Every structure is written in structure tokens, then in C-alpha cells.
Amino acid sequence: MNVESPFAALLGALPIRRDVVRVLGSETHYWVYGPDDAATTIVISHGYRGEHHGLEPVIAQLRDVRIIGPDLPGFGESTAMTERKHDIPGYADWYAGFLDALGLNGSAVVLGHSFGSMVTATAVSTGLVRTPKLILVNPIAASALEGPNRFLTKGTVLYYRLAMALPEKAGHWLLDNWLVIRFMSLALVKTKDRTLRRFVHDQHHTYFGRFSDRQTVVDGFDASISNDVRSVADGLTMPTLLIGAEYDAITTVEQMEQLRDQMADATLHIIPDVGHLIHYEKSREAAGMIVDFLGVGRLADETDEAPATRAN
Numbered sequence: 001m002n003v004e005s006p007f008a009a010l011l012g013a014l015p016i017r018r019d020v021v022r023v024l025g026s027e028t029h030y031w032v033y034g035p036d037d038a039a040t041t042i043v044i045s046h047g048y049r050g051e052h053h054g055l056e057p058v059i060a061q062l063r064d065v066r067i068i069g070p071d072l073p074g075f076g077e078s079t080a081m082t083e084r085k086h087d088i089p090g091y092a093d094w095y096a097g098f099l100d101a102l103g104l105n106g107s108a109v110v111l112g113h114s115f116g117s118m119v120t121a122t123a124v125s126t127g128l129v130r131t132p133k134l135i136l137v138n139p140i141a142a143s144a145l146e147g148p149n150r151f152l153t154k155g156t157v158l159y160y161r162l163a164m165a166l167p168e169k170a171g172h173w174l175l176d177n178w179l180v181i182r183f184m185s186l187a188l189v190k191t192k193d194r195t196l197r198r199f200v201h202d203q204h205h206t207y208f209g210r211f212s213d214r215q216t217v218v219d220g221f222d223a224s225i226s227n228d229v230r231s232v233a234d235g236l237t238m239p240t241l242l243i244g245a246e247y248d249a250i251t252t253v254e255q256m257e258q259l260r261d262q263m264a265d266a267t268l269h270i271i272p273d274v275g276h277l278i279h280y281e282k283s284r285e286a287a288g289m290i291v292d293f294l295g296v297g298r299l300a301d302e303t304d305e306a307p308a309t310r311a312n
Helices: 008-013 052-061 088-101 116-124 150-165 170-175 180-187 194-207 214-226 229-235 254-261 283-294
Strands: 014-022 024-035 043-044 066-070 110-111 135-136 242-244 266-271
Touching: 008 229, 024 043, 024 052, 024 088, 043 088, 043 116, 052 066, 052 110, 052 194, 052 283, 088 116, 088 214, 110 116, 110 150, 116 135, 116 180, 116 214, 116 229, 135 283, 150 170, 180 194, 242 254, 242 283, 254 266, 266 283
Parallel strands: 043 066, 043 110, 110 135, 135 242, 242 266
Antiparallel strands: 014 024, 024 066
16 A cells, blocks of 8 residues: 555645557657746656656645656656667657647746656757756766776676666566565665655665566666766856755765766755655755746645545
8 A cells, every 4th residue: 555645635635637649659658747837847857767746746846837747758657768789879869749739848947857857958958948947956067987886886787787687577576576675775765754754665675666567667777877967067157056966876965066067057956864855854945946946836735735636
């Protein structure tokens, strides 16, 4: 049984609808949060092996803006791409195609989290996507092989290689193994709040196994360790908000500062006492920074906790 979300009341106050669009052969499912007539729309790109649910704790805190959250191809409810590889350039093409399909390329604010920071940064830096402002949460500022847990990353490489080498059924079982997912979750979570910890672990167990096939998830992992935002930073000239973490296991504060300095117009905020799960553990702080950066919208308060129609 899933653990009830600590953010359920705030999220339930938002109008939410779902839809689907075909992009590069992927039946891309997406969710729209907030009023359709909002002056500002944010389109998100979530992290590796996650889906649109992962950023809902941040979305739940925001009011008077519209947020669109697709499941990346091959994850959640979106099918894999058939016209592109599942690498960063392929996902960047998909993201641009998704914005084009919704008529939002050039007007929507772009937000990428973790793996999504590489997808969005690549799409924007190469000119595939135009945006007035860019937001990167837990940005991958350097290759995971150069990060603070580089030795754990190398062990993870062997794990994914083994998953591909095994017969398909066994390989899929390894990729969705409960103990492996729990180990990963324990390595990332920092909060001491027991209720929030249970929720985070439940989220990982619920959604990390929702991938279309073994090849796609392994290709995604290879992409995640072979790319970083730093390599495309020179092409990111629009106002950019970087929201980093003091104890990020993938990217150090120094690396994020170097990324900021490489960009033309970037502001970096480091949130203390959190790691690579800002979207779960410091969602309200992140939402407040987004509101301040955009200069529109507001943070939710207790009066916003009212029933609303939800599309699951």
C-alpha cells in the first residue's frame, strides 16, 4: 500500500488534468496543473527513472501558474521513442517536439531536475528550445564519474552492465529489485523526518520500476553518466536559476559554483541540509525560489487546501 503524501492536501487543491501527445514515436502522457489561463506556464523534465509524480511536492506549493509535467519517453506511462535513441540528444529532440506540439516553444519557462537538467539544458543550448527563463534543480554540473560518490557510480555502472548481460527476465528483475532500490533510496535521502522518509522510500519503490523495457533504462543510465550541464553551459544565455544542495551525492557545491560562473546570467542558491532530493525534502524552499525568480505566482497557504478534481 502506498504511503499517503504529506503534500496531498495542497496538491488536491489544484485543478489537474491529463492528456497524451505523440512525439518521435513516443505516446507521451502529461499532466497539467493549475489554471489554463495562467499568464506563465512551466514545462518540467523529471529525473532519471522517475516520472511526473516526482516533482509534485514542488508543484503542490505553487499557485497562479500553470505547470505541465510529462513522463519522459520510456518511463512512467510514456512509451519509448521509436524515432530517436534514448540518449541526451534524443531526449532533447523529444522535449523540443513536446513543446512544439503544445504550442509552447518560445513562451514556456523550462524546468529540469537532475537528469532533466541535462535534457533541458541541451535542448535550450542547441537552439531546439527557446525560453524566456531556465530553472535547473539539482543540476548535473559535472559527470557523475567526477562527483563526490564516483566510486559508487562505478559500482552502479557494473550493476547496469550485469542487468544487460543477464537473460531478459533476470535482468529486468535485477533492475526492479526491491533491495537495490532501497539501497539507492537510503543513499540519497537526508531528512530526519520519519514521515517524509517513509514517503520518499515509497515513491522510489512505487515508480522506479515503471520503465518500458530494459534497453531503454540502461541507455538512460549511460546517458546520465556521460553528460552534464557544464558541457553546454556556454549556450545558456537566458536568465537561469540553479537550485543546488549542500550534500548532493552527484554534484559538489564547488562544481555548481563553477557551472554558475560559466553561464552568462545564472543565479545559484544552495539549500542546506539536503542532498539530491530537493524536490522531496525541500520542496517549499525550492518553490519559493522559483516564485522569486519568475516574479509571478505565489506560494500556497492553508486556505488553498480545498478539494479539487484530480486526474491520476
